[in-house]
Amino acid sequence: MTDEIVLDIKDITVSFDTPDGDVQAVRGVNMQVRRGETVAVVGESGSGKSQAMMASMGLLASNGKATGSAKYRDTELLGMPKSKLDKIRGAKVTMIFQEPMTSLDPLYTIERQIAEPLMVHGGLSRSKARARALELLELVKIPNARDRLSAYPHEMSGGQRQRVMIAMALANDPDLLIADEPTTALDVTIQAEILGLLAQLQKKLGMAILFITHDLGIVEAFADRVYVMRHGKVVEEGPTEQIFNRPAEPYTRMLLDAEPEGRKAPVPDSADVVLQAENMHVTFGQPGGLLRSSTEIHAVKGVGLTLRAGQTIGIVGESGSGKSTLGRAILQLLPADGRVVFAGTDISGFDRRQMRPYRKSLQVVFQDPYGSLSPRMTVGEIITEGLLVHAPEISAKERDKRAIQALKEVDLDPAVRNRFPHEFSGGQRQRIAIARALVLKPGVIVLDEPTSALDRSVQKQVITLLRDLQDKYGLSYVFISHDLAVVQALSDYVIVMKSGQVVDQGTTEKIFESPDSDYTQRLMRAAFELREVLNQQAKGAA
Structure with a gap:
């Protein structure tokens, strides 16, 4: 690391023109990143950490505006014509986005x-x-x-x-890599590999890294310096060791202490079965032929599960293990072999028209909320879209009333229903996606990485929210995640997948305290020893 400044941000302010007036996302932020340095920007969802970087790179939404200065070396980026900016973006300065x-x-x-x-x-x-x-x-x-x-x-x-x-x-x-939540969708073992890779490339190329994240465990092992943001402002900054061991701000101490808490008691075996999947198989690609080689990938191989009323089944495994594919197959969102019975009806192979009567009771929250929320619809329209299909008889006034209630249930101000998805942080968008599922009052929700984009403090709130809603409405969840701490806090039964197959399953207590398979044991060690793994990777890079 040298004193050579690669990125110099001074007094950056970002605001968005919305139907509810001007909304300030970033308020006079100053940051510097030096050659070969790793700087982390942390803060809760909606703190402005991503928008500050989007402004610097000329990537704000059309209703956004930025003032201040953002220099790459001695070149001012703010206000630079796109034709000139494109010669820097993707070559000298690159960015990894949160939602691939x-x-x-x-x-x-x-x-x-x-x-x-x-x-x-x-x-x-x-x-x-x-x-x-x-x-x-x-x-x-x-x-x-x-x-x-x-x-x-x-x-x-x-x-x-x-x-x-x-x-x-x-x-x-690149000379500067801006990484916006680059490990959000990665399981813990791949996190360590990717961060180790970045550390090695950083040493080789002298590359600077600006790391935007809510995962403080990674920050402690990976960053040289830290900026802590809240409500669009930098509230604390300093060397990583100082921020973690001697934080000056109560807000920083709150972030450091935020971890998912509590355990869910298993439902009794006598509880009603609401969803059952048997011998599920999913294959992508084409089989080989006379003149072509096979491109088949067997994503799910003979997997089954039994979900009871009020139960949460956690499905865990490394990236590519087939856990999300299994969730989509159960919902009949992609072609699959096997048998799925929901509420006493065999829905295996149902097409879109046949599934429509069941969608109200069988909902899903996807991993990537921005990809599943229409950018052309307001939040209120997004949340009530399902009501137009499943409850066409209710009035517009009643739909709006239900949207307000759904937003309150996910701890969002109902006034935001007139705004658009791009005006929200990743965590806020995920809560909108949860509200969209809740408004139909389903019996089963498949939650595909619903907390992966959320900081730990908001994860705690969402876990508490999901538990409360489950108790209030008797909901059953299929909870797909690579975050074992969240799975442990929310699930009462866990299925572990690897390469499309189940390698372990049982009550949450059994899986976390005495797993049967070597693979599950490795996952547990990696999850709870990430800091040590990352430190080893960093030593290897050095």
């Missing part, structure tokens, strides 16, 4: 998406760009990397998509 599904083009293969910046900024030929794309996928530990070059984003897990984004960002050996 909205950043990856659904119509382009993974190869094309990685190769494009290599050809545009690096001048590589198509064949050399392909070779480099393969090298980058292997670098970020994508399984079967050569086969995945021809895949599309929707055919990959959330964690795999995030790794593709990281590969794209690293493609041209």
Whole structure:
């Protein structure tokens, strides 16, 4: 690390023009990042940490405006014409976004998406760009990397998509990498690998890293300095060791103390079965033929589960283990073999029309809230859209009343229903997605990484909220997550998946205290020893 300043932000202010008036997201923020340095920006959801960087990179939404100064070395970025900015973005300064599904083009293969910046900024030929794309996928530990070059984003897990984004960002050996929640969708073992990789590349290239995150465990092991943000302002800054061991602000101490708490008591075996899946199989790609090789990927192999009234089944496993695919298969959102019985009806193979009567009672909250929320609809319209289908007889006034109630239940101000998704933080968008599911009063909700985008303090609130709603309405959850601390706090039964198969299952107490499989034991060790793993990675990079 040197004293050479790569990014210098001075008095950045960001505001958005909304139907409810001018909303200030960032208020006079100052930051500096030096060559070879890792700087972390932390704070609760909605603190302004991502918007400060989006403003600096010229990526604010159309209703956003920024004032102040953001310099890359001696070049002012704020207000720079797009044509000039594009020569810096993607080459000298790159950014990994929090929500990969909205950043990856659904119509382009993974190869094309990685190769494009290599050809545009690096001048590589198509064949050399392909070779480099393969090298980058292997670098970020994508399984079967050569086969995945021809895949599309929707055919990959959330964690795999995030790794593709990281590969794209690293493609041209940038001078500054801005990483906005880059490990949000990754399980703990891959987190350690990716952060170790970034540490190695940082040493090799002298690259600076600005790391935006809510995961303080990673910050402690990975960052040199920390900025703590709240309500759009920097409330504390300093070396990592000082921030973690001698924080000056009560808010910083609150962030450090925030961890999911409590345990859920298992439901009795006598509780009614509300959802049952048997021998589920999901395959992507095409089988081989006379003139072509097989592209088949067996994502789920013979998996089953039995969900009872009031129960939460946690499904855990590494990225690409098939846990999200299983959730979608159960909901009949993708083709699958096997049998699914919901509320006494065999819904296996039901098409969209046949499933419509069951959607009200069988809801889902997706991992990527921004990708599942229409950018052209207000929050109120998003939440009440399902009511137009499943309760067309109710009036507009009644729909608005239910939207207000749903927003209150997820601890959002009902006044925000006139705003649009891009005006919210990732955590706020996830709460909107939960409100959309709740408004229909379902019996079962499949929650696919619902807390992955949330900071620990908000995770605690959401876990408490989900428990309260479960008790109040007798809800049953299928809770898919790579965050074992959250799974332990919310689930009363856990299924562990690896490579599309179940390798362990049982009550939460059994899985966490005496798991049967070596794989589950490794997951547990990695989850609760992440700091040690990251320290070892950092030593290896040094």
